[in-house]
Amino acid sequence: MKNKMGVSSWSNFRNGISPRKEARRIAVIYGVVGITWILLSDKVLSSVITNDEIYKQMQTIKGWFYVIATVAMVYVLVYNRLRLLKITSDKVLSAYDEISAVEEELRVQYEELESHRDALVISDQRYKLIVDGANDGIWDWDIFKNVYYFSAKWKKNFGYTDEDLENSFDTWKSLLHEDDRESSLKTVDQYLKSKDGIYQQNYRLRRKDGAYRWVLSRGIAIWDENGNAIRMAGSHTDITEIKDLENKLEIMAFCDELTGLPNRFSFESKMQSIIDHMEIGEKFALIYIDVDNFKHINDTLGHSSGDLLLKYLASILKYQIKGPDFVARISGDEFAIVFLNVKSKEGIIEKLNELNKYLQRPWKLGVQEFYISFSMGIALYPEHGNDLLTLLKNADTAMFCVKDMGKDDHCFYTPGMNEKAVKYAQIVNQLRSAIKNEEFVLYYQPQINVKTGKMEGMEALIRWIHPEMGFVSPGEFIPIAEESGLIKNIDMWVLRTVCEQQRKWKEEGYDILNVSLNLSGRSITNLSLPQDIKTTIHAYDIECCDIGIEITETAIMSDVDIAMEVLHQIKNLGIKISLDDFGTGYSSLNYLQKLPIDTVKMDRGFLNQITEVHRDRVIVQSIIQLSHNLNLKVVAEGVEAAEQVELLKELECNIIQGYYYSRPIPAEQIQTSLLKK
Helix, strand or coil, X not given: CHHHHHHHHHHHHHHHCCHHHHHHHHHXXXXXXXXXXXXXXXXHHHHHCCCHHHHHHHHHHHHHHHHHHHHHHHHHHHHHHHHHHHHHHHHHHHHHHHHHHHHHHHHHHHHHHHHHHHHHHHHHXXXXXXXXXXXXXXXXXXXXXXXXXECHHHHHHCCCCCCCCCCCHHHHHHHECXXXXXXXXXXXXXXXXXXXXXXXXXEEEECCCCCEEEEEEEEXXXXXXXXXXXXXXXXXXXXXXXXXXXHHHHHHHHECCCCCCECHHHHHHHHHHHHHCCCXXXXXXXXXXXXXXXXXXXXXXXXXXXXXXXXXXXXXXXXXXXXXCEEEEEECCXXXXXXXXXXCHHHHHHHHHHHHHHHCXXXXXXXXXXXXXXXXXXXXXXXXXXXXXXXXXXXXXXHHHXXXXXXXXXXXXXXXXXXXXXXXXXXXXXXXXXXXXXXXXEXXXXXXXXXXXXXXXXXXXXXXXXXXCEXXXXXXXXXXXXXXXXXXXXXXXXXXXXXXXXXHHHHCCXXXXXXXXXCCHHHHCCCCHHHHHHHHHHHCCCCHHHEEEEECHHHHCCCHHHHHHHHHHHXXXXXXXEEEEECCCCCHHHHHHHCXXXXXXXXXXXXXXXXXXXXXXXXXXXXXXXXXXXXXEEEECCCCCHHHHHHHHHCCCCEECCCCCCCCEEHHHHHHHCCEC
């Protein structure tokens, strides 16, 4: 309002005053006053004053009066006009200042709008760079318009062009695998209704060539003021290789890698389910099968030949055992068969006799033929046990009874069987004597750095030299030692012996390399173990970093929580921990995440055909990459050929252990490879 008033006054002033008219007006006024004064003042003065002297004086006074009066008149006329001019100019200047301020504000706003426009252009360019440069595919869904945008990177990765796909939500739905469509749509719907958080799910999308790829889809939505979802955007990460690895590891968890049969974990899970659903009056038979003299085959022909035999036997079992009956590989050369819907013992024997016709055919290895026999123990449900542990124990007892009677036969379990128990007690007593009389010895197997080719450490392996039986394999006495509880004493003997040997090498001036030793499940779940280890190591004046321990998944499964606590305490001492036989258990990936380990030791089963079977190579490569991503070293066990070494070097495996470099050897022999300081 003030601005408008100022402008109005100025306009009136300009319209009401003209310089020429104002000058003429002042001049006319001045002239009229002057003429009037001259004409009238002389007449008045002459009529009043007759004295010439006084008249002259009055003329002078009259002149001065005229000057003063006219000056005052001119002053008043000019002052009034100039005062109006000043008032109006002040208002105009005030209005001008405000207009200038408004102009400055508008200029700032204009510059700000220009900068925002430039920022939007830059932002759009950056968005395009991000979308085009991202490894992941970017998607953007306008929910109101039902437009589903696929980025150029996504289309390229899935083999599509811009013309191949319509940018709509229906297009995305059509690309979903039919097994994933319902759950995927449900997950999206639930997320949009939640109005919070981040959307994430896995599903398969179809490539142009028809193949499906697994993607991890992640995104976030925005909602309007009424709570309606209006837009959603995110990324597609191709996780097909990860899914393939998970599937392979899952297969490995439930399937025996060598034979393709269900493994022990799969067998126990299925058996427990069967037992849980058995009805009154129903029966089944559990047959425990052991290959006679299999150790002799391994020792004379080699482990690779032993593996070929196991695969041959598995192929017969898979073909001959028809559903609902099933077969599994329990361990080593031991298999388990389950006959369901059993009616009589005669029916079981008839089936086994038919199976033996195929199992006992000559096995050919090259030009040689071998006749293989089997010891089979049979336990019946519920007659010989109504839980899996009892049935396995009794079937195993029956199988050992067959072996004691000459092998190559089958036998039903009977409560009177005690030969195995007697033998078990004898071995336990002999183990006690072995510990007391120090009948054990340690052999050491070098661990070679793949890059340098130098020995980086070694594994201590126990051997039992029985005074009568001679060499006893760890595979024969360790399970009994674990079952009897003697394994803890054996583990501590191994620890003391390793520490003593390390001190001896140290005193003799050799470089000290890390020596790893295996600890059993009974030791790992013993809360006093960390202190026992610390006390023993300090007693021999060596460093904790000179000792490493190796554990298996099965060793900690009896009590996972205590095992975790014990392992963390051992780790805090500075002792390196290795996860042995990685991949043979059913939850290796889970333990990789949870256990405080430094090294992963791949089971030798992965390496048997690594140079011949592409699948095995992919699995080994995946395990190495996964371990390295978790900052873990990888040790490959059972390396026997130069081709395996070269391939493992190519796959960036860290350490190699196996017969290719050295068999386990006594301390006196391995110290020749140690360097003097």
